[in-house]
Amino acid sequence: MxxxxxxxxxxxxxxxxxxxxxxxxxxxxxxxxxxxxxxxxxxxxxxxxxxxxxxxxxxxxxxxxxxxxxxxxxxxxxxxxxxxxxxxxxxxxxxxxxxxxxxxxxxxxxxxxxxxxxxxxxxxxxxxxxxxxxxxxxxxxxxxxxxxxxxxxxxxxxxxxxxxxxxxxxxxxxxxxxxxxxxxxxxxxxxxxxxxxxxxxLEKFIESNKEEFIHKQKLYEIGKTASTITHETKNSLVGIIGLFQKLKSFVEKTEKSTKYINIIESELSKLYRFTLDINKYSRNSSATYKEFVNLNELVDKAIEMATTINSDFVFSVCIDKKASTIYADKGQLEQVLINIFKNSIEAYNKKAGGTIKVIARKEDGFIVIKIRDNSGGVKEDKLKEIVKPFYTTKTYGTGLGLSIVGEIIKEHNGIMEFSNINNGLECTIKLPIPKNKIPEDKNE
Amino acid sequence: MSDKKKIMIVDDEDAIRLLYQEEFEDEGYEVIACKDGEEALEKFQKEKPDLVVLDIAMPGMSGLDVLGKIKESSPNTPVIMSTAYSHYKQDFYTWVADAYIVKSPDLSQLKEKADELLNKE
Missing domain, CATH: 3.30.450.40 (GAF domain)
Structure with missing residues (x-):
């Protein structure tokens, strides 16, 4: 009909x-x-x-x-x-x-x-x-x-x-x-x-950033308080333990006094060790949650976020089918990509014509992601410096971005390297493919 | 003994001050104990100590400020920075100090450092 x-x-x-x-x-x-x-x-x-x-x-x-x-x-x-x-x-x-x-x-x-x-x-x-x-x-x-x-x-x-x-x-x-x-x-x-x-x-992105910010601020406050408490506790303990050692010599040694002294000593040293441990923990970064993630989607999302800074940038994406799944913390890897994109975008000093190419392929046990820009690159002797905290060339980024990126990649047992290419910078990220884990077949 | 070496202890924690004072006195030093930075700077001019053991985290003037003032007026007087944790080790202000120790109930490290710095001259 x-x-x-x-x-x-x-x-x-x-x-x-x-x-x-x-x-x-x-x-x-x-x-x-x-x-x-x-x-x-x-x-x-x-x-x-x-x-x-x-x-x-x-x-x-x-x-x-x-x-x-x-x-x-x-x-x-x-x-x-x-x-x-x-x-x-x-x-x-x-x-x-x-x-x-x-x-x-x-x-x-x-x-x-x-x-x-x-x-x-x-x-x-x-x-x-x-x-x-x-x-x-x-x-x-x-x-x-x-x-x-x-x-x-x-x-x-x-x-x-x-x-x-x-x-x-x-x-x-x-x-x-x-x-x-x-x-x-x-x-x-x-x-x-x-x-x-x-x-x-975009709304979600702004909202999640806001939440993350509040969360981080809270963590920071808690961390600060905890570190003040341990600092003060440790300070007091140093005096207490030291003076207690002196006090021991004044105490008449009986069966009971020896027992008490031993208990006090062991408890004090337990507390003291505790103040040393807690300080170690406060330096650890937040835990990562790794899973199998679709690299295509991740790159897409990061591009979407990065283009809010500069919508004139042209992205090329070529992800090999074999490299389309990576084992990583989704949120953190997204941060990595956004930060690298952001750096390239901020380093570009012309009005139009900025491009970023994302290439990914599988290479003996690793997923290799290459991000290339045409933003001029950095001086050869500064290449190793750019991942250090607070390092900035004024053209590439604000100084903290790439050091955080480096930390995240380290956390993923991966490798990150920068090299100069024709009129631009190339960032190579190598993420290991876990041997004992098999990705689940997921439809979207 | 009139040529007793003078050590100045600056720490806001009463127990630590007392502990350091007694330990150093037992070692045969003369000890000037100060509870904060202001007191330390005032007594420093009067007493002219041979060595200063300086806490960093103190209410009011911080140990780093005191360090700067002491080194300004008497750059050759050795100063040992002493604090609960090693956070400040990276702070470049502490590079001005002659030594950096992390506080511990075991004072042997502090005493060794003090001996070493005092007998250099």
Whole structure:
């Protein structure tokens, strides 16, 4: 029943759905089935454009057979808006778990200059047909091969005169005019939900920083009090123990006095040792909680935070599949990346053109992460100095950042090194892969 | 013995002051005990001690301030800094001092240092 009135009715449901969706991820899974049903596509794939990485991320892949139960719902629904409401509230797990979707999402398109230069001409703002044997673009060819199709319809998703993403659908249809209404609405909806997500992330970041600050302040106060107490206690004990030694010689030695003296002596020395121990503890930093973390997500998040300082910086990320999982404390490693990014951004003294490249790969027992900038580097003889506390060249950072970073990497039994590269600084972080631990297979 | 060497003890803790005083007196020194920095500086000019044992953490004037004043007026008088913990060892002010010891009920280290510094001359 894919006639014009069916499209019109679905367009109506689509607009209701889009006006109510609040979650970006859910939107992909609720909106795409409607497109698939309206134009009777066999396969449909959506890519989201990442402004930060200047790249496209695969978000969802759907096949006709996997939405058959949704089609049934549509055919059964009688009231206007009821199908939209069904999609708005339906559980996306089943669609998420399909093999096709998983395959699409696993598709790893590296974000680097080469990919960008190839993909950029591909960013066109009109619907058009693309054919595998006419394509020069290796990456797009790869996508079509993964979809197992020869040709596809390219549907751009735009908002505010820029690209939010695109859809590839198959088979090619002629009725592109009506498709445009769907894609225009979807683009706008995606854009507003992306903005919403960014704001929420930032709010969370600010909030967590605030909490962390309060927490640290409290710890600091407790630590200060504890250290004052031990300091005073130790001071008193030095006098007490010393004078007690003298007092001993005045005491008449009887069985009882010897017993008392021994007890007092052993208790005093216990207290004294305690004041020595407690001081050792106060110097230990907070405990780390290590787990298997997705490096892609971690880098993404750190980039997101770092770009709040300077949104003009262009990030390239190329993480080898084998290096996508690291064993680390999530929060601390994020701090590491943010601090390194921040240093590079702060060291850059031109208005535009700043770039940071993140490369990760597996290398005999280690995950090696390299972060390269074009911010000019540091003097060769100062390279070893930059991780020392309070060291600052005025251009690279505030002085404490990299020393904290160094401590964290040390805490992870890792190695961190800096070297100058062509017009920039390269930070190499090596994190050991634990031998006796196997990462759990996690889906997002 | 008129050529008894004079040691000045500066510590706000009564027990420690008494302990040091007695120990050094037993060793044959003359001891001037002061309970704070102000008293120490005042007596320093009058008594001209041969050695000063100086606590760092004291109410009012800190041991580091006292150290500066003493070294200003009499740079050749040896000063031993004495404190509960070794935090201050890194503080570059203490580099001016001739020795740094961590307080302990066992005074042998302090006494050794004092002997060493006094017999250098």
């Amino acid at each position: 894919h006639n014009n009135s069916n499209i019109k009715n679905l367009l109506y449901e689509f607009s209701i759905l889009l006006s109510k969706e609040t979650d970006l991820r859910h939107l992909y899974f609720s909106a795409l089935p409607i497109l698939l049903l309206a134009f009777d596509f066999e396969k449909i794939v959506l890519f989201k454009y990442s402004k930060r990485k200047l790249c496209f991320d695969p978000k969802i892949g759907l096949e006709k057979e996997s939405v058959s139960y949704i089609k049934e719902m549509w055919e059964k629904s009688q009231n206007i808006g009821s199908f939209a409401n069904y999609l708005l509230n339906f559980d996306i797990t089943e669609l998420y778990e399909t093999d096709f979707n998983k395959k699409i999402r696993m598709m790893n398109i590296p974000c680097n200059e080469i990919t960008r230069s190839i993909l950029n001409p591909f960013i066109i703002k009109e619907i058009k047909n693309i054919k595998i044997n006419e394509l020069k673009n290796r990456h797009v060819t790869h996508i079509l091969k993964q979809m197992r199709i020869e040709e596809a319809l390219y549907i751009p998703l735009c908002a505010k005169n820029s690209t939010v993403g695109f859809i590839l659908a198959s088979p090619i249809i002629e009725n592109k005019q009506e498709l445009l209404s769907f894609s225009a609405m979807l683009g706008l909806c995606m854009d507003s939900l992306i903005s919403l997500k960014t704001i929420t992330n």
